[in-house]
Amino acid sequence: MQLDILMIEDEPNIAEAVRFILSREGWRVDLHPDGAGGIEAIRQQRPRLVILDLMLPNRSGTEILCDLRAAGDADLAATPVLMLTARGQAAEAGAQADAVLTKPFDNEDLRAMVRRMLA
Template sequence: MKTRILLIEDDENITELVRYNLERADYKVDAVADGEDGLYRASEEAPDLILLDWMLPNLSGLEICRQLRRNAETQNIPIIMLTARADEPDRIRGLETGADDYICKPFSPKELIARIQAVLRRLRPALAGHELAFEDIKLDSVSHRVTRGGKPIQLGPTEYRLLRHFMENPRRVFSREQLLDSVWGHDVYVEPRTVDVHIRRLRKAINVDDAPDYIRTVRSAGYSLDNYN
């Protein structure tokens, strides 16, 4: 799966420039131009990284950043602020609000991509390489091989995508609807309860030889990959 970036920016020219260059770099880009819409999209669909303009209609980038950091489901999403406010007090204010990096306009697409890669390496290392690991579970995204304790695990395509999503986002709780959007896609209609069926299949496949169950069911919330035991 491609790394998903949410761009919250009201300047159409910047939006098109960023989208074009990030998609060429093999990122998936979702863009919104309104602050309230951006906060809603970030909360509902949990992107891998957010590019956030400071000055936005209806809700400022700073307030979006504050609210995302207060929400347990979004507090760990990396945020890079994009702004024309280059003064040191403004940069400090943005970082203190919860941004992970700060890029002043105008910026070059190469610099933006380098900053994104640096933030992902630091905060989401699973997205920077091809091998994911959680406890004794390993997933190679190039060969599509999964092992547990060194033993190969056979997974169906949907169970593989579910596991990869969980391993890219460990300890984050996802609702059935969020999993449907991230694993099945927005354009595919699937009953939310279908997620439960595939979760059971995934558990059966990876919990062999009495291995601990790391797929956590969070009542009234969803599922997460967690070693909370």
């Protein structure tokens, strides 16, 4: 069974909360804790959606997103990405992401955005 969502997020409380919220909707969610190895995790797991934090240790979300979009694999490069960011960083995050959600976010906004992106 294909993984629905891979979330790359270094804040454990946020990552677990998002996994809980989205798992209750029936989506399979896996977590990766930081930017190091993020693109490799995407390549190995081939999720239907990536939720990516902008500010990550070891490698930024922007760098991971650029690597993903430049991947030699067209299917992988087309993977939709929802970027999570702090207020004031949305313009930077939105450059290549398919959607941006600013922290803190409403749970229903998260669910609605993921539903739309996985439709």
